[in-house]
Amino acid sequence: MAELAAAEMYAPRTIQVWRTLLNWMAFFFQIFAQILRGTPSFGQIFSYVGLGHGSLLSSAPTQFKPLAVVELSDFAEEHEEAPTGPNPASVPVAGGGERTINSPPFEKLTVVLDLDETLVCAYETSSLPAMLRSQATEAGIKWFELECISSDKEFEGKPKINYVTVFERPGLKEFLSQLSEFADLVLFTAGLEGYARPLVDKLDGGNRFSRRLYRPSTTSTEYREHVKDLSSLSKDFCRIVIVDNNPFSFLLQPLNGIPCIPFSPGQPHDEQLLEVILPLLKHLSLQKDVRPVLYERFHMPEWFQKHGIPASGWTT
CATH class of the missing domain: 3.40.50.1000 (HAD superfamily/HAD-like)
Known part of the structure; x- marks a missing residue:
């Protein structure tokens, strides 16, 4: 009886642990999916790990978030x-032919x-x-x-x-x-x-x-x-x-x-x-x-x- 009670107490805790683990896995999968969709550039990746352009080259403020693609x-x-604008027109010129x-x-x-x-x-x-x-x-x-x-x-x-x-x-x-x-x-x-x-x-x-x-x-x-x-x-x-x-x-x-x-x-x-x-x-x-x-x-x-x-x- 005591063993059964212990098993009943242990099962819910096990389920809770597995649910927590699955939630974390789903969370990381969402992050990974967003990274794949966003396809970050090398420059963005370097900024995540603290590696970027030298101070001589950098001119844009670091807080700038670029507009969407x-x-x-x-x-x-x-x-x-x-159409991007009026098409060129042709007109006749003296002596034959056309001018654009x-x-x-x-x-x-x-x-x-x-x-x-x-x-x-x-x-x-x-x-x-x-x-x-x-x-x-x-x-x-x-x-x-x-x-x-x-x-x-x-x-x-x-x-x-x-x-x-x-x-x-x-x-x-x-x-x-x-x-x-x-x-x-x-x-x-x-x-x-x-x-x-x-x-x-x-x-x-x-x-x-x-x-x-x-x-x-x-x-x-x-x-x-x-x-x-x-x-x-x-x-x-x-x-x-x-x-x-x-x-x-x-x-x-x-x-x-x-x-x-x-x-x-x-x-x-x-x-x-x-x-x-x-x-x-x-x-x-x-x-x-x-x-x-x-x-x-x-x-x-x-x-x-x-x-x-x-x-x-x-x-x-």
């Missing part, structure tokens, strides 16, 4: 179905491009895992090593040289080539000039950037530092856009911003430049004013307000 991928699908009338006579679109995690992803070579470089090479991602001057000094007062490994976003060279055909390109980075200048020299062999702006050209606001004020480039915001993985960079002109997905070498099949951003920029080049299109697409003013930045914090 759907923000841009939806446009790519929509763009394939809808191209895009509307608007001022050339100015496209301001961020550097780190938008066009490239760079690591201090000494902190770069060899596995990451090998995987990027096998995936076909182009990379190169670079010497750049640090703002730090050696013990004798000489400038310190940093060694950096730079990964190019897939399609970068073709993106710049096609974009330069219909837009005026400006590089605007919050990176230091000693690092960014030699990097862009390497990327921009065709001198496609009409201007290059570095960290001293950024603005500090009560909400964020290193903000990229487009008024330093143009007083007319109808025909200027900025592409940046960090939306806080363009909080002063949110109606002119295109928030792009951050790039890391763990994304070998990234197609943002050629398949998503370039079609959008071509579409914008046909608009008299880019801001209505970008507002309809991203609703950035509301996004900033949701993050505690009122309308008074930016200009139109």
